[in-house]
Amino acid sequence: MTKDKVASILSEIALLLELKGESSFKIRAYENAARALLQLDEDLAELVKENRLGSIKGIGKALEQKITELITTGQLKYYEELKSQFPPGLFDLLRIPGLGAKKVRALYETLGITSVGELEYACKENRLVGLPGFGQKTQENILKGIDYCRLSSDKHLLHEAGAAAYDIQSRLKECPEVQEVSIAGSLRRQKELIKDIDLLVASDEPDVVMDFFVSLPGVEHITGKGGTKASVRMKSGIGVDMRVVSKAQYPYALHHFTGSKEHNAKLRHIAKSLGFKLNEYGLWRLEDDSLVPCSSEAEIFARLGMTYIPPELREDMGEIESALNGSIPNLVKLSDLKGVMHVHTRYSDGSNTIAELVREAKQQGYSYLGISDHSRSAFYAGGLREDEIKRQHEEIDAFNEKDKDFYIFKGIESDILPDGSLDYEDRILDRFDFVIASVHSRFKMDACSMTKRILAALDNPYTTILGHPTGRLLLSRDGYSLDLDAILEKARERGVIIEINANPYRLDLDWRYVKKAMEMGIRLAVCPDAHSLSEISYMIFGVAMARKGWCEKDVIINCLEAEQLKVVLQRRKE
DNA sequence: GCCGTTTTCGGCCCGACTGTTTTCAGTCG
Incomplete structure (x- = not known):
């Protein structure tokens, strides 16, 4: 082991001791020792062998022992034990x-x-x-x-990549030589994680557009730049690829660069079987290499005997077969959503009052709100005590009495306790219009126990909606280990609605399972899990996941009007 | 943790700044 390595371990120990709250002088002793080693001119192994470590200023008895252990055995028990006390993150x-x-x-x-x-x-x-x-x-x-x-990480969250892409797109539109510009790639397909931003531009002067692109504000460095394609890395860390084609090539290129790779491969295969060749520049007749002119993606699909496939579905998960037999679903749209469920207020850990949230929801075109603050066990989030529930319900009643154009549903986001029970007695649960049951603690249970826990919650007659079913936090935490298929099966059996948590850090249920759940006949709810006014806008990401999961509006519970939802929730309670 | 010594335990760099708290703790350099 080199002295640099030893020094870095000593520095790490200093950090760990800091986390532990040890004496700052003890910490400094490790830091000093690390620095002393780095400045050492002699060979460390030699020093250890000759028992001369103690002669170095800053290294006393304890550190001499530890460094000797590191040099002779390659590891240090003290360090390993210390490390095991804290998560590496x-x-x-x-x-x-x-x-x-x-x-x-x-x-x-x-x-x-x-x-x-x-x-x-x-x-x-x-x-x-x-x-x-x-x-x-x-x-x-x-x-x-x-x-x-936040350095340039490999993947980026959908909403962040999206915001960056829209910004670049709107700047490109200011370039007079740009005739068309579209977002393509995984971002256009609304994948939950985005590696880089793909942009497609139509222009007769690619050179000009290219120069314009690479000199946009926010560009940190140019990764590549050729005749029709340029790649840059933004200061934010995300990579952006831009491709310039002619206006005539644009529809084909848009399809090609939207992908997915798998979708494209299958489509090309079908094209071939029909006597065509499909690439980014056009759709060609094999017999004479002549171009089949198409002015839109829809026309390309039509030429191949298919109905239009929305970008979200282009994952080769059955969309091509569906498009061939004309059974592509009429995907839910944001405007189909009538109300917003799963919203937190200041009663627990939200930032806004009920009145403020109502105003915002109205502004965004919704006609009802489902308030669901945290339950009492979520002490970290100010979970509601019984008296607070009473106070909130009085406020909601007063509101509903006064404002007949908008309705507030009384809900709660009840913790699913480790044994699977909900967080209040039945007499309290009975006061809510709906109960979102969510896991917020003991994430690390084994799959069997966690599944049992959630199944028990689904069996509770008061559970209306299962909140963020896997608990994942994109790019930072995997979901709990569980048997999701068993949970979906139970939800179907018990008529429990599954949440598509629209918070872009969660997007949970995953869209792949959304499709599964939808096909099983489970009803879903697109919920922002909003803790502030602006987070109500997260609905758009939930709708994106619903669309990726092939959902039409009739399976999404909050596409119902308030009056219809009242009936559904009331019937469920009975 | 180390050091030094009034030889066995007390001192070890500290001020600016911020934000929280209501006199100070934590961070940074």
């Missing part, structure tokens, strides 16, 4: 400006935060504000810090 948290060991430790111990993703989510859920030593400002600064130090 905490080191990433320490890199966030404004976060030191004390705060990281507090976050870990009170909120169980072990990764940057979890921390960001907790900030957005407004959970840090209540902690001692934390406040609104700290929370904001942490969010800024996370943005700042």
Whole structure:
């Protein structure tokens, strides 16, 4: 083991001791020793062999022993034990400006935060504000810090990639030589995670467009630039590929660059069997290489004997077969959603009042709201006590009495306790119009116990909706281990609605299972899980997942009008 | 943790700044 390696282990120990809250002087001793080793001119192994370590300033008896152990055995028991006490993700948290060991430790111990993703989510859920030593400002600064130090990761969340892409798209539209510009690739297909942004431009002057593109504000460096294609990396870390084609080639290219690869392969195969060749430049007759002119993607599909396939479905999951026999579903649209369920207020960990949320929902064109604050066991999120429920219900009743154009449903997001029971007695659960049952604790149960736990919750007659069924946080936490098929089966049997949590950090249920659930006849709810006004707009991402899961509006419970939903919920309670 | 020594335990760098808290803790450099 090199002295650099030894030094880095000593530094890491210093960090771990900081997390532990050890004396700052002890910590400094490790840091000093690490620095001393780095500055050492002699061979460390030699020093150890000759028992001369102790002669180095900053290395006393204890450190001499530890360094000797590292050099002679290649490991250090003390270090291993220390390391096992903290999740490795905490080191990433320490890199966030404004976060030191004390705060990281507090976050870990009170909120169980072990990764940057979890921390960001907790900030957005407004959970840090209540902690001692934390406040609104700290929370904001942490969010800024996370943005700042979020380096170019491999994948990006849908909403972030989308925002970046729309920005670039609108700038490209300002370039006079750009005739058309569209987002393509996985972003157009609305995948939950995006590797890079693909843009397609129609122009007769690709050189001009290319120069315009690579000099856009926010471009950090140019990865590649040729005659019709350029790739850049943005300061935010995301990569952007742009392709320029002629207006005539545009529809074919749009289809080609939207993918997926698998979808394209199958489509080309079908084209061939019909006597065509399909590529990014056109659809060609094999017999004489002549172009089949198409002015839109829909026309290309039509020429191949298919109905139009919306981009979200192009994953080679049966869409080509459906398009051939004309059974592509009429996918749900955002405008089909009539109301917003699963919204948090200031009663628990939301940022806004009921009145503010109603105003926002109305503004966005919705006609009802389903309020569902956290239940009492979710102490970290200010879960509601019985008296708070009473107060909230009085407020809702007063509202519903006054405003006849908008309706508020009384709900609760009840924790599913480790034994599978809900968080209140039946007499309290009975007061709600709907109950979203969600797991918020003990994530690490084994698959068997977790499945049993959730099945038990589904058996509870008060459970209306199963919230974020797998608990995943995209890019930061896998879902709980569980048997999702068994859970869907039970939901079908018990008539429980499954949530498509539209929060872009969750998008849970996963769209692949949305399709499964939909085919099983399970009803779904697209819910923003909003903790603030702006998060009501998350609905669009939930709709995207519903669309990717082949949903028409009739399987989405909140496509119902308020009066219809009242009947459904009432009937369910009976 | 180390160091030094008034030889066995007390001192170890600390000020600016921020945000929270109401006199100070935590972070940063």
